[in-house]
Amino acid sequence: MGRLLVVFVVVVAVLCGCGSEGVLSQAVIDRAEAQGAAPDLIYAVELPGYELAEQSVGGVGDEGFGAFYVSPDGRRVELRVDRGSFSDGLCADTSIDGAEPPTAPVRCERDEVGWYRQGGGRHDYTAIRGDHYIRLAGRLADVDRPALKAAVAGARPATGTGTPSPPPSPVERGDLPTNGDGAPDNEVGPGG
Numbered sequence: 001m002g003r004l005l006v007v008f009v010v011v012v013a014v015l016c017g018c019g020s021e022g023v024l025s026q027a028v029i030d031r032a033e034a035q036g037a038a039p040d041l042i043y044a045v046e047l048p049g050y051e052l053a054e055q056s057v058g059g060v061g062d063e064g065f066g067a068f069y070v071s072p073d074g075r076r077v078e079l080r081v082d083r084g085s086f087s088d089g090l091c092a093d094t095s096i097d098g099a100e101p102p103t104a105p106v107r108c109e110r111d112e113v114g115w116y117r118q119g120g121g122r123h124d125y126t127a128i129r130g131d132h133y134i135r136l137a138g139r140l141a142d143v144d145r146p147a148l149k150a151a152v153a154g155a156r157p158a159t160g161t162g163t164p165s166p167p168p169s170p171v172e173r174g175d176l177p178t179n180g181d182g183a184p185d186n187e188v189g190p191g192g
Contacts, residue, residue, distance in 0.1 A: 024158040028057050035059035041081045041132055042158040045069070050077060075142035077151075080081040080135045086126050091115050096122050097137060113153045116145060125152040185187070 024044050032042050036059035043065065044052070050069035053146075060066040064082030078097075086094075091108035099106075099120025106119040114127035124137035125148040134155045136148050 024052070024057070025054070026185060028052075028054050029158055032051070032057050032065055036063055037065040038063040038083075039084070040157065041065045042081065043081045043134060043155050044158045045079055045136060045155045047077060047136075047147060047151045050143075071142075072128060075138070075145050077136060077138040077148070079155075080137070081155075083132045085131075086128055086133050088115075088116060091117060096120055096121050096124060098139075111149075113149050116149065123148065125149055127152045127155070129155075 017089070018158040024042070029039075029042055033039060041064055044067075047069050050071050053068045053070045056066070058066060060080060061082055064080065066081075067079045069077045069079065088108070090108060092106050094105070094106070094117075095102060096106055096117055096119050099122050101120060104120030106117050109116045114125055117124050117126070118140070121141075122137060122139050123145065124135050125145075126133055126135045128134075134150050134152055136155075138148070
């Protein structure tokens with residue numbers, strides 16, 4: 001009975017983890033698309049100890065996508081996805097966002113996932129997928145290199161429920177009359 005319980009718990013844990021990668025709420029996906037993010041550039045990552053800050057999700061540039069992942073103690077990591085390429089030549093010549101000073105030299109290393117870059121107290125991992133790149137960046141003190149690498153390697157196009165989120169309901173104004181031409185009621189009441 002004990003082994004059966006352990007097997008059941010392991011299977012449930014595996015099943016719960018499956019399918020969670022790449023899933024964003026449909027409202028978040030709709031908001032990013034409304035801000036100009038191309039649907040094929042909306043990605044999600046799994047970063048242990050961090051949660052997606054849904055209010056940070058949105059369009060970046062012409063059709064790119066951006067979001068922050070935050071930890072309970074306030075550490076943040078930024079995800080950016082945009083059209084374009086990356087190369088060994090661009091690696092050291094492209095500054096790292098938020099580096100102090102902004103002109104800090106950039107150290108580059110390429111591996112099977114992409115490019116790891118470090119400079120000015122920050123680091124990032126950049127991977128190419130077809131006609132776009134995925135970049136995950138943060139302060140050296142906020143996230144370690146293996147976590148960045150694993151998250152970028154596992155980045156998945158975001159999926160939602162497939163059902164668009166409902167439009168916001170109309171606001172009840174209270175100053176519109178129920179009859180007549182519908183103009184607001186601006187009469188001054190007693191005392192005022």
